[in-house]
Amino acid sequence: MAIEIKAPAFPESVADGEVATWHKQEGEQVERDELIVEIETDKVVMEVVAPETGTLTRILAKEGETVQSEQVLAQLEQGAATGAAAPAPAQAAPAPAAAEDDAEGDVPLGPAARQLVEEHQLDVSQIPGSGKNGRITKEDILKYLKERDSAPAPSPAPAAKAPASPAVPESPVQPSGERVERRVPMTRMRAKIAERLLDATQSTAMLTTFNEVNMAPLMALRSKYKDQFSEVHNGTRLGFMGFFVRAACEALKRFPAVNASIDGNDIVYHGYQDIGVAVSTTDGLVVPVLRDADFMSVADIEAAIRDLGVRARDKKLTIDDMTGGTFTVSNGGVFGSLLSTPILNPPQTGILGMHKIQERPMAVDGQVVILPMMYLALSYDHRLIDGKTAVQFLVAIKDLIEDPARILLQL
Structure with missing residues (x-):
């Protein structure tokens, strides 16, 4: 019985996809729920598995082809291959395969x-x-x-060549003279990221304001409770992102314009806080969303961010994980960034950038004190958010982080 293998149903925000990798070839036996092909969309890589056990008889969409929602990708002959039937296609296949790949x-x-x-x-x-x-x-x-x-580099070859030209001095420049260039096509996801970033800079009145925060109180709190926190919350690590997301939620409640978006000539004020968290992967930057982050505890946020990060690296994020979001938090400090201007993630009108914690001499009550400081950056759409609102929003986050008790007491 022949079964059609179709592409997943794409949501309205995804127009089409591209066949990324076939993990099975024509004539191969597949098991039920075994991965057959990956479809790369603008946002995520979607996996297509075998609906039944059988033999993949025909591939209709080759790697690199663009496919539509629920388009037929291949045909599967249901049922396990018998011992007598299995060798027959194997003997007939070499001739066309060799002719097809004669160039190789x-x-x-x-x-x-x-x-x-x-x-x-x-x-x-x-x-x-x-x-x-x-x-x-x-x-x-x-x-x-x-x-x-x-594999270790062979050592006998250089030793044998050394005596052959003892009079020639060794040059620091590679003698090959080759100037190698490599051209590879941009992935669909990378191309979409580039398009969105370029669109954000051209279609918004983006401006960035900066402040700095003393991380000593939060670092002391984390140092004191991190072991107990991990033990109570099933191994969840106590980091800084949980506090910054909670601080962002409290600040967004006080300044609704930063949590709003522009839709044509209308302003949409969101009565909830869905926080996007920027995650770096081998395919580029993705921004999965924490739904209703204002109702999540620090432990819930840390556990959710860890789960999203693992699924992002394993390409297991879904379209639902990536859509929506009213505000974004990006932590470039994990890569050593001291200061940057994060780019907006439209239609959002604000994004918070965290940076590296670095000890700096600060003036405190007339005395020079060495403190662990972090620069904070808030990029915002000036069409909707005034400079005063942006500065007050960033100061609110600074105050909450420098006195973490305010987060718990909502002060």
């Missing part, structure tokens, strides 16, 4: 594998294939590159 020295290559071969200029004859009929898959090439890079 008669070694069968998938589209993703071919791209990696071209990028790294690899000799395919040196790569063992694990796919059907010796087909080299993307995973085979990644494994080969990993083993090649981790």
Whole structure:
């Protein structure tokens, strides 16, 4: 019985997707709920699994092709392959495969594998294939590159060449003279990120205001309770993001304009705080959302951020995780950033940037004291938020962080 394998149903905010990677090839046996193909959209990578156990008989959408919501991607013949039937397609397959991949020295290559071969200029004859009929898959090439890079460099060769030209001084410049360039297509997600960032700078009146916060009280609180916090909350680590998200929620309640958005000629004031948290992944920056963050405790926020971060790195985020958000918090300090101007995430009108904690001499009651200080940056859309409101909002966050009890008492 033939079964159609379709692309997921995309939400209204996602127009289409692109076939990223086929994990199974035509003729291969698949198990129920086994990953078959990944579809990359503007926001997330969506996984398509096998609806039943059977044989993948036909692939209708190749890697790199654009597909629509619920478009048929492949056909699956339901039922486990029998011992007598399995060898038959295997014997008939080599001839067309070799003809199709004649440009690669008669070694069968998938589209993703071919791209990696071209990028790294690899000799395919040196790569063992694990796919059907010796087909080299993307995973085979990644494994080969990993083993090649981790292999120790041979030492006998330089020792043998050294005596051959003792009179020639050693040059600090590489003698090859090659100027290598590598061109790779931008991923769909990376292209969308670039488009949104460019749109934010061109379609908003973005301005950034700065302040600095003394982190000593919060660091002392964290140092005192972090072990007990982790023990009580099932291993959840006590960080700074939980306090900053809570502080942002309290400040947003006091200054609703920072929690609003512009829709045409209308201003939409949100009566809730859905906080986006910027997370860095290998594919670029993503901003999953903490729903109703104003009702979450510090422990709830820390646990949720950790879960979102793990799922972002594993490409397990859903469209729902990425949509919405009324305000964003970005922590560039984890990468060592001392000061930056974060870019708005439209249609939001504000984003808070945290930075590296660094000890600096500060004047306190006429005395110079060394304190752990952090620069805070608030980028905002000046079309909606006045400078006075932006400064007062940032000062409110500063006051809450410098006296964490205010967060709990909502002062």
